[in-house]
Amino acid sequence: MATTTVPSPRKKVNRIGLGPSDYKGGRSTLCAGCGHNSISERIIEACFEMGIEPYRVAKLSGIGCSSKSPAYFLGSSHGFNSVHGRMPAIATGTILANRNLIALGVSGDGDTASIGIGQFVHLMRRNLPMIYIIEDNGCYGLTKGQFSATADLGSKLKTGVINDLPPIDTCALAIMLGATYVGRSFSGDKRQLLALLKGALGHRGTVMLDVISPCVTFNDHEGSTKSYSYVQDHDAPLGEVSFVPFFEDITVDYDPGTTTEIRLHDGSHLLLKKLDVDYDPTNKMDALRLLTESHDKGEILTGLLYLDAERPNFIDMLNIVDVPLATLPESMVRPPRQALDEIMEELK
Amino acid sequence: MGTMDVSIGETKAPPREERVVNDLSIQIATVNGSGSQSANTVLLRSIFQMGIPVSGKSLFPSNIAGLPTWFTIRASRHGYIARRKEIDFLVAMNPETAAEDVMSLEAGASIVYDEKLNLGRLRDDVIYYPVPFDTLVVPICPNAKLRKLVRSMIYDGVLAKLLGIPMEEIRTALEKQFKNKPSAVDLNFKAAQIGYEYTEKNLPQRSRFYLDRIDLTRGKIIIDGNSAAALGAVFAGMTVCTWYPITPSSSLAEALTRYVKRFRIDAKSSKATFAIVQAEDELAAIGMAIGAGWAGARSMTATSGPGISLMSEFAGLGYYTEVPVVIFDIQRVGPSTGLPTRTAQGDILKNAFLSHGDTKHLMLIPSSVEECFTMAIEAFDLAEEFQTPVFVMSDLDLGMNNWMSDPFPYPDKPLNRGKVLTSKDLERLGGFERYRDVDGDGIGYRTLPGTRHPKAAYFARGSGHNEKAAYSERPEDYVNNMDRLNRKFETARQRVPAPVFQEADSSEIGVVAYGTTHWAIVESIDQLKEEYDLWISYCRVRAFPFSQQVFDFIRRHQRIYVVEQNRDAQMFRLLRMEVSTEDVRKLRSIRHYKGIPIDARTVTDEIVAQESPK
Numbered sequence: 001m002a003t004t005t006v007p008s009p010r011k012k013v014n015r016i017g018l019g020p021s022d023y024k025g026g027r028s029t030l031c032a033g034c035g036h037n038s039i040s041e042r043i044i045e046a047c048f049e050m051g052i053e054p055y056r057v058a059k060l061s062g063i064g065c066s067s068k069s070p071a072y073f074l075g076s077s078h079g080f081n082s083v084h085g086r087m088p089a090i091a092t093g094t095i096l097a098n099r100n101l102i103a104l105g106v107s108g109d110g111d112t113a114s115i116g117i118g119q120f121v122h123l124m125r126r127n128l129p130m131i132y133i134i135e136d137n138g139c140y141g142l143t144k145g146q147f148s149a150t151a152d153l154g155s156k157l158k159t160g161v162i163n164d165l166p167p168i169d170t171c172a173l174a175i176m177l178g179a180t181y182v183g184r185s186f187s188g189d190k191r192q193l194l195a196l197l198k199g200a201l202g203h204r205g206t207v208m209l210d211v212i213s214p215c216v217t218f219n220d221h222e223g224s225t226k227s228y229s230y231v232q233d234h235d236a237p238l239g240e241v242s243f244v245p246f247f248e249d250i251t252v253d254y255d256p257g258t259t260t261e262i263r264l265h266d267g268s269h270l271l272l273k274k275l276d277v278d279y280d281p282t283n284k285m286d287a288l289r290l291l292t293e294s295h296d297k298g299e300i301l302t303g304l305l306y307l308d309a310e311r312p313n314f315i316d317m318l319n320i321v322d323v324p325l326a327t328l329p330e331s332m333v334r335p336p337r338q339a340l341d342e343i344m345e346e347l348k
Numbered sequence: 349m350g351t352m353d354v355s356i357g358e359t360k361a362p363p364r365e366e367r368v369v370n371d372l373s374i375q376i377a378t379v380n381g382s383g384s385q386s387a388n389t390v391l392l393r394s395i396f397q398m399g400i401p402v403s404g405k406s407l408f409p410s411n412i413a414g415l416p417t418w419f420t421i422r423a424s425r426h427g428y429i430a431r432r433k434e435i436d437f438l439v440a441m442n443p444e445t446a447a448e449d450v451m452s453l454e455a456g457a458s459i460v461y462d463e464k465l466n467l468g469r470l471r472d473d474v475i476y477y478p479v480p481f482d483t484l485v486v487p488i489c490p491n492a493k494l495r496k497l498v499r500s501m502i503y504d505g506v507l508a509k510l511l512g513i514p515m516e517e518i519r520t521a522l523e524k525q526f527k528n529k530p531s532a533v534d535l536n537f538k539a540a541q542i543g544y545e546y547t548e549k550n551l552p553q554r555s556r557f558y559l560d561r562i563d564l565t566r567g568k569i570i571i572d573g574n575s576a577a578a579l580g581a582v583f584a585g586m587t588v589c590t591w592y593p594i595t596p597s598s599s600l601a602e603a604l605t606r607y608v609k610r611f612r613i614d615a616k617s618s619k620a621t622f623a624i625v626q627a628e629d630e631l632a633a634i635g636m637a638i639g640a641g642w643a644g645a646r647s648m649t650a651t652s653g654p655g656i657s658l659m660s661e662f663a664g665l666g667y668y669t670e671v672p673v674v675i676f677d678i679q680r681v682g683p684s685t686g687l688p689t690r691t692a693q694g695d696i697l698k699n700a701f702l703s704h705g706d707t708k709h710l711m712l713i714p715s716s717v718e719e720c721f722t723m724a725i726e727a728f729d730l731a732e733e734f735q736t737p738v739f740v741m742s743d744l745d746l747g748m749n750n751w752m753s754d755p756f757p758y759p760d761k762p763l764n765r766g767k768v769l770t771s772k773d774l775e776r777l778g779g780f781e782r783y784r785d786v787d788g789d790g791i792g793y794r795t796l797p798g799t800r801h802p803k804a805a806y807f808a809r810g811s812g813h814n815e816k817a818a819y820s821e822r823p824e825d826y827v828n829n830m831d832r833l834n835r836k837f838e839t840a841r842q843r844v845p846a847p848v849f850q851e852a853d854s855s856e857i858g859v860v861a862y863g864t865t866h867w868a869i870v871e872s873i874d875q876l877k878e879e880y881d882l883w884i885s886y887c888r889v890r891a892f893p894f895s896q897q898v899f900d901f902i903r904r905h906q907r908i909y910v911v912e913q914n915r916d917a918q919m920f921r922l923l924r925m926e927v928s929t930e931d932v933r934k935l936r937s938i939r940h941y942k943g944i945p946i947d948a949r950t951v952t953d954e955i956v957a958q959e960s961p962k
Binding site for chain 1: 590612614627636644647795804805819
């Protein structure tokens with residue numbers, strides 16, 4: 001049958017020829033308006049814009065609303081929704097087995113700061129190359145709204161119960177323990193979160209991003225410090241974060257007087273436009289001091305809080321072969337007969 | 349701490365004949381941290397070098413220094429290597445336990461003891477050999493710090509003279525013990541020699557026991573089960589081991605670390621073809637191993653009872669998401685912290701069904717150091733073939749004691765990596781469904797993360813899922829999946845190591861045992877035959893699920909004694925769940941749960957008692 005070829009409108013594709021839909025996942029089953037869905041969208045955008053090959057990504061999670069979300073992005077990446085609070089262990093094993101994977105872990109505040117705090121702190125110590133995102137709403141959504149360990153002192157549940165315990169600041173913990181890329185953001189701040197995520201994809205160490213993500217069903221009311229309105233009113237950005245991938249020249253937004261430029265492992269650049277403070281994200285003490293100060297003021301400090309592009313990561317420290325351990329051929333993993341003979345001789 | 353807390357006293361055995369050659373047991377009672385370990389190993393090796401089958405068992409406290417430790421050496425021309433409860437020679441070096449140790453001996457036993465303990469008046473039906481250890485050690489070891497360690501070697505010399513161990517054997521054993529440390533060899537040998545000479549001059553041999561060179565250990569090796577299992581892992585192509593220290597399994601991971609550093613560094617890049625990570629706890633240890641198994645590594649962890657309890661949630665995840673992983677369980681005495689340095693077979697029931705919901709697991713049960721090696725290799729193959737956790741059920745007795753063995757066979761089969769689809773396969777197939785039973789054996793096909801194909805990915809989850817690995821709460825999806833997992837388990841029944849039989853002609857009586865209980869059984873079968881004319885058939889179970897041959901064995905016999913080392917008759921109960929209703933009544937239970945390895949006499953006495961008409 002003869003047809004006339006009509007040129008289709010040019011599809012938007014990235015540098016590896018994939019379109020945004022190639023990074024989509026299943027339909028979200030989370031509540032409409034949930035902050036987690038916005039985070040999923042930013043992950044999709046970041047991976048698309050960075051030209052990440054989906055097959056190289058391993059999506060990892062524990063249990064909770066947050067941990068369901070890996071099913072809603074990067075549908076052609078492997079995923080492992082494991083057990084509550086134990087995603088760090090799964091991520092560690094995954095990367096040990098295949099060092100070429102990009103491990104993208106999504107956790108929640110309960111999954112991280114309550115049941116998972118043990119694995120969380122040890123993950124931070126190891127500086128395993130992975131991205132660890134906390135979708136932080138200060139409550140347990142899936143079991144109907146109980147407080148988590150990141151709920152602020154004095155914040156109120158829908159039922160009127162007031163939290164009388166101080167919160168765990170996951171960013172401060174991560175910085176103290178050895179994570180090398182630590183940031184805080186807000187699920188509603190598209191621009192900042194996207195820049196932080198793109199930077200994260202260029203980093204080779206533990207990235208820890210605490211993203212305040214209001215729970216529209218149980219924790220988005222007056223009295224909650226993790227509601228949309230509270231965060232919007234109390235967000236204190238450290239500076240404006242822009243990101244230039246390694247495959248682009250730095251031309252945009254470049255104003256040397258007010259911008260700090262940081263080069264990441266893969267050659268990408270993070271541009272930090274200073275606002276009111278003269279902030280150096282490589283200074284651990286400054287980061288911790290600022291976090292404490294803004295916490296005391298009731299502010300949520302957002303942006304890239306800390307970066308150490310020098311510290312060796314866990315895989316480098318283990319001196320593992322370049323080829324993934326998972327795919328080593330038998331000849332490289334089973335020593336020859338004479339090796340066994342040698343040992344047997346020694347044991348006689 | 350009172351000595352009663354750690355007593356090992358037991359019931360008496362029948363009297364023995366006159367002159368006894370190459371059949372004796374020596375118990376050395378010391379304080380841990382006193383350097384006796386080298387002296388004991390050297391003694392064991394010397395006897396081994398004389399060609400006499402020998403076994404050594406250490407009974408030690410959960411403590412670093414200062415508590416009583418016993419080391420038992422058994423030499424047996426019959427090749428029996430189970431613990432023997434009768435002690436022929438006691439070396440009493442520990443003031444805390446000496447009196448009790450002496451009182452628990454049979455009449456006619458010999459006692460080598462530190463003179464200053466003044467044991468000679470405790471009873472008059474034993475033979476005393478007092479030795480002035482402190483006086484003897486001073487001239488040969490001017491360094492006071494070393495003296496404490498060297499002192500123990502003196503009793504090796506004393507025993508060498510009394511039993512007839514040539515001193516050159518002691519020297520050879522010392523050279524093996526202190527490789528590359530000639531000064532240590534010399535010093536220790538001097539100590540042994542002092543003991544030998546002192547005995548020659550002052551202590552005439554008055555006991556009935558002698559050792560004489562024979563030729564029954566040629567070509568054999570001596571190794572502990574944990575090192576053997578570690579070697580197995582090395583030759584199984586293990587690539588990731590994540591673990592957390594716990595007695596008695598730590599030495600497995602540590603031996604593994606030594607072996608891989610030696611044999612698994614890629615020559616070209618000088619980089620490791622493995623990753624060994626000491627995790628923050630057992631939850632993380634098994635979690636990392638499961639993450640690695642999911643991503644395609646041959647991964648493992650090693651632990652013991654308390655660790656197993658912590659791992660139970662992850663074990664269920666491994667079962668339900670179908671991830672290969674090998675778990676070495678070096679069983680110790682529970683419940684709770686229990687007796688961390690004592691042996692038991694107490695995790696059989698728990699591991700069979702470890703985790704909540706309908707979960708069940710493959711278990712391999714080694715009896716010997718050789719099986720620690722071969723089953724380690726089989727475990728990795730089975731884990732990948734069946735895409736499931738596999739437990740290797742060793743125990744403290746096997747794992748931490750030295751055992752004589754034939755050299756281990758080099759694996760004769762290539763690695764079995766199971767049903768893994770590559771991007772080429774996907775190209776050909778156009779896609780796949782992770783949990784579909786394509787071949788009817790219950791085992792689906794999997795892909796590894798990082799497989800370069802748009803259809804390669806699937807989402808592993810501990811929540812309900814359908815054949816496509818998509819979230820599902822539909823009843824038919826759930827049932828379909830659970831039934832397939834059952835089918836997989838049934839397939840495994842005939843793939844796991846088959847039982848081993850030792851059958852008597854037309855016997856009505858059968859024994860079922862497993863793991864280290866084996867060594868008491870083979871000896872007990874001989875005792876029953878020789879002393880009571882009772883002929884027994886024996887089925888050594890080597891795996892769970894039980895293969896059909898186990899059920900056939902039970903069907904063929906009238907009475908089945910299930911012998912094991914736990915209080916609650918765990919294997920007995922597991923068998924009762926699985927055998928046919930008419931066979932259930934045949935099962936009888938014999939249990940030994942004292943924390944010390946089971947001995948043949950206990951089994952013999954129990955069977956005789958139960959077989960005798962009431």
